[in-house]
Amino acid sequence: MSAIEKKILEQIIDLHETPQGAYNLRKNGEGVERHSSANIEIRPKKDKPGIDIFVKPGTKGESVHIPVIITETGIKDLVYNTFDIGEGADVLVVAGCGIHNPGQKTSQHDGVHNFIVRKGARMRYVEKHYGQGEGTGKRILNPQTIIEIEEGGTAELELVQIRGVDSTKRTTTAKVHKNAHLVVTERMLTHGEQLAESEMIIELVGENAAAQVISRSVAQDQSKQVFYPRMVGLAKCRGHVQCDAIIMNNAVVRAIPEIAAHHEDANLVHEAAIGRIAGEQIIKLMTLGLSEKEAEETILAGFLS
Amino acid sequence: MLELKNVSFEIGDSAIPIIKDVSLTLENQKLYVITGPNGSGKSSLAKIIMGIYRPTSGKIYFDGQDITDMGVTERARLGIGFAFQNPPRFKGISVGSLLRIASSSEKAAVGCNYLFDVGLCPKDYVNREVNNSLSGGELKRIEIATLLNRTLKMAIFDEPEAGIDLWSFSKLTETFNKMHEKKDSTIVIISHQERILNLADEIILIADGYIQRKGAKEEMLPDILNACDCNKNCIERMEIGDECN
Ligand SMILES: Nc1ncnc2c1ncn2[C@@H]1O[C@H](COP(=O)(O)OP(=O)(O)OP(=O)(O)O)[C@@H](O)[C@H]1O
Numbered sequence: 001m002s003a004i005e006k007k008i009l010e011q012i013i014d015l016h017e018t019p020q021g022a023y024n025l026r027k028n029g030e031g032v033e034r035h036s037s038a039n040i041e042i043r044p045k046k047d048k049p050g051i052d053i054f055v056k057p058g059t060k061g062e063s064v065h066i067p068v069i070i071t072e073t074g075i076k077d078l079v080y081n082t083f084d085i086g087e088g089a090d091v092l093v094v095a096g097c098g099i100h101n102p103g104q105k106t107s108q109h110d111g112v113h114n115f116i117v118r119k120g121a122r123m124r125y126v127e128k129h130y131g132q133g134e135g136t137g138k139r140i141l142n143p144q145t146i147i148e149i150e151e152g153g154t155a156e157l158e159l160v161q162i163r164g165v166d167s168t169k170r171t172t173t174a175k176v177h178k179n180a181h182l183v184v185t186e187r188m189l190t191h192g193e194q195l196a197e198s199e200m201i202i203e204l205v206g207e208n209a210a211a212q213v214i215s216r217s218v219a220q221d222q223s224k225q226v227f228y229p230r231m232v233g234l235a236k237c238r239g240h241v242q243c244d245a246i247i248m249n250n251a252v253v254r255a256i257p258e259i260a261a262h263h264e265d266a267n268l269v270h271e272a273a274i275g276r277i278a279g280e281q282i283i284k285l286m287t288l289g290l291s292e293k294e295a296e297e298t299i300l301a302g303f304l305s
Numbered sequence: 306m307l308e309l310k311n312v313s314f315e316i317g318d319s320a321i322p323i324i325k326d327v328s329l330t331l332e333n334q335k336l337y338v339i340t341g342p343n344g345s346g347k348s349s350l351a352k353i354i355m356g357i358y359r360p361t362s363g364k365i366y367f368d369g370q371d372i373t374d375m376g377v378t379e380r381a382r383l384g385i386g387f388a389f390q391n392p393p394r395f396k397g398i399s400v401g402s403l404l405r406i407a408s409s410s411e412k413a414a415v416g417c418n419y420l421f422d423v424g425l426c427p428k429d430y431v432n433r434e435v436n437n438s439l440s441g442g443e444l445k446r447i448e449i450a451t452l453l454n455r456t457l458k459m460a461i462f463d464e465p466e467a468g469i470d471l472w473s474f475s476k477l478t479e480t481f482n483k484m485h486e487k488k489d490s491t492i493v494i495i496s497h498q499e500r501i502l503n504l505a506d507e508i509i510l511i512a513d514g515y516i517q518r519k520g521a522k523e524e525m526l527p528d529i530l531n532a533c534d535c536n537k538n539c540i541e542r543m544e545i546g547d548e549c550n
């Protein structure tokens with residue numbers, strides 16, 4: 001594996017070697033390495049590009065890593081991944097995509113992820129997006145996440161876009177059943193001329209379903225961000241949407257949270273705030289000996305942590 | 306030693322005078338308490354020493370060095386510290402990491418002990434975020450702990466007692482006392498509290514942007530506590546048909 005590939009892998013899955021357990025590495029539009037474990041099976045799809053991932057019921061404490069890397073210019077990759085998290089399982093799924101674009105042409109990865117989290121199962125899903133490369137070619141990532149959580153199941157989605165992605169349009173669709181629980185945390189940093197759009201539709205369909213969306217973003221330079229989280233309560237349920245953005249330079253941030261109740265016991269709340277870094281915060285950290293730049297970086301890193 | 310020479314400070318476009326021709330010497334290892342009415346300029350004076358406000362005229366010397374044009378960071382690195390009257394909150398930054406930022410590396414490991422010194426149980430707080438979930442008094446005590454956590458030549462506390470409960474308050478005065486006995490740093494406390502005034506070697510009384518008086522606690526305290534010799538309240542004054550002056 002080249003140094004660039006290693007660096008990208010480290011950025012998106014925090015590992016520089018092949019991890020233990022089930023693993024699938026996709027590079028420049030093709031699956032290049034794959035292994036299943038005793039409880040987690042990965043199978044290539046027959047009808048379209050992508051993989052099916054089956055986690056056996058009751059599998060506990062295991063993880064599956066499925067990184068995607070693009071290191072060439074002019075790649076347009078569309079992939080469909082389906083996850084079946086068996087009853088009572090408790091697993092970690094680490095996805096993520098890194099693009100190193102060395103040339104002038106656009107490189108793009110559109111991942112369509114379909115999840116079913118079965119009865120009483122628990123899944124933590126971590127997806128990091130990252131871009132780099134000296135070329136002028138754009139780096140584009142358009143992930144689609146579709147998730148259904150069955151009775152008593154729990155899913156935590158951590159969606160992170162670190163740096164260097166020129167354009168992203170992410171859509172997240174969720175259906176949360178009886179006593180099931182969904183937490184979506186989104187962290188985003190855009191800079192330069194980047195564009196980021198995030199749209200979510202979360203339906204709370206079962207009694208005592210609960211969902212929480214916590215979105216934190218930083219928009220720098222001329223970048224633009226749009227957030228459109230929607231939470232729909234169709235039963236006795238609880239939902240909370242929170243969008244919090246730090247705006248800098250000449251960036252533009254729009255946050256349009258929507259809550260819709262179709263049941264008298266639906267309890268839905270949204271909060272949205274956009275603002276610059278408070279001058280007081282910077283000064284406070286400077287009085288502890290940090291330079292102005294260090295203070296700013298510390299505040300942003302904390303905010304996005 | 307810190308010296309202010311004819312320091313004045315005006316604010317805004319209309320140049321409202323806030324600090325007026327203040328000259329002041331603060332000696333090493335002494336504990337000073339600055340007191341005075343609300344809006345008299347106490348916090349402004351502290352911010353001038355920290356470099357947060359720049360004086361409109363006058364000079365500031367620290368251990369003989371002219372620091373008038375020095376920024377906040379540089380002054381912090383020289384060993385000046387300031388605990389805010391109204392500390393800011395930080396989303397996503399934990400109490401532990403704030404203390405780590407504050408402390409010089411060699412003391413970082415013992416950082417949590419200082420939470421104890423302000424009456425907070427370290428294990429309950431190190432991982433808490435310094436965000437809106439902290440109560441006013443908790444935030445204030447964490448602010449004080451960040452200062453205790455540093456090796457300072459001059460530590461300035463702006464109304465450390467504000468919002469702090471009785472139990473933590475005793476702990477706090479004890480902490481100031483110990484700090485003073487160790488004689489590592491000059492301590493400046495802005496306060497309206499008699500028990501804090503009692504800790505002072507010297508008291509500085511500020512009114513309307515001036516230093517009205519400065520002197521040993523023994524001379525100052527009786528006058529300050531009896532500043533108004535009217536000991537009747539409004540209702541009593543009406544009853545006797547008299548106004549005190
Ligand atoms: N940034 C500012 N902008 C406008 N006015 C200010 C500013 N800072 C201080 N002032 C004014 O300067 C005066 C002194 O304020 P300062 O905060 O120093 O008072 P203080 O003595 O600390 O009062 P307190 O006991 O209420 O804390 C006040 O009239 C205040 O309104």
Ligand SMILES: [Mg+2]
Nearest residue numbers: 347348349390
């Ligand atoms: Mg004040």
